[in-house]
Amino acid sequence: MPTYQAQIYVTLRPSVLDPAGTAVQSGLSHMGYDNVSQVRIGKYVEVTLAAAGDAQARQQLDQICDQLLANPVIENYRFDLQEQATSPAVAGAGLAG
Amino acid sequence: MPTYQAQIYVTLRPSVLDPAGTAVQSGLSHMGYDNVSQVRIGKYVEVTLAAAGDAQARQQLDQICDQLLANPVIENYRFDLQEQATSPAVAGAGLAG
Incomplete structure (x- = not known):
């Protein structure tokens, strides 16, 4: 089964106040x-x-984000997804003689 | 002065344990x-x-990350940087007659 690497970004909705962000901005100002x-x-x-494939990985990540993250x-939330290189089949390539 | 939007990603170094990540993984497993x-x-x-320009924005962001974030x-850390559209100069374009 291929392995996937996902980068998930969870952000506050624009209408929601962000006191932590305001504190950081205030700190930067000081x-x-x-x-x-x-x-x-x-x-x-x-x-x-x-995951068995790209579509299944995306579906699971949607569920994981909705239920937990x-x-x-x-x-x-939004996420990027890449399939990881599985086996080091070309590990020997590029070796100088 | 142009306005820039930066997305900053702060991650633990690979050699550092991440107990919060392990807890999330354990929760997902359950x-x-x-x-x-x-x-x-x-x-x-x-x-x-x-910032006055792209280079100045990047320099400041490096300082902000090193000193605070x-x-x-x-x-x-790493960051992406985009210049924001400054003025709505073409706001009227595309209006139907």
């Missing part, structure tokens, strides 16, 4: 970075999973 | 997702900042 006008903080999750009332 | 072999949890930060002893 540090002299007063050109920073907005900070929003989210979660970044890297998941490695085995994101709160759909206040958060959005 | 929920039936035993095909998930690894979970690593990081931070995702969206920053809006004004990431702990360089145990975390890596």
Whole structure:
């Protein structure tokens, strides 16, 4: 079964206040970075999973995000998905004689 | 001064244990997702900042990450940067007669 690597981004919906982001922005302002006008903080999750195919992996990731990683009332999520190289079949390639 | 939008990804270095990720993986396993072999949890930060140019924005973001957002002893960071469309100069385009 192929292995997939997913990068999941969970962000607060734009209408939801982000006190942590505001605190970071305020901290940056005190540090002299007063050109920073907005900070929003989210979660970044890297998941490695085995699946029969791309479609099955995406379906499972949707379920995982909805059920565990994101709160759909206040958060959005999106993810990128890549199939991992499975076996080091070409490990010997490129060796100099 | 142009406005830039940055997406910052802060991740634990590969050699650092991630107990939160292990807990999420264990939770997923109990929920039936035993095909998930690894979970690593990081931070995702969206920053809006004004800068004179691309290079200055990148330099400031490096400083912000090193000084506040990431702990360089145990975390890596990377970011994407886009210039935001500044003025709605073409707002009237596309209006039907």
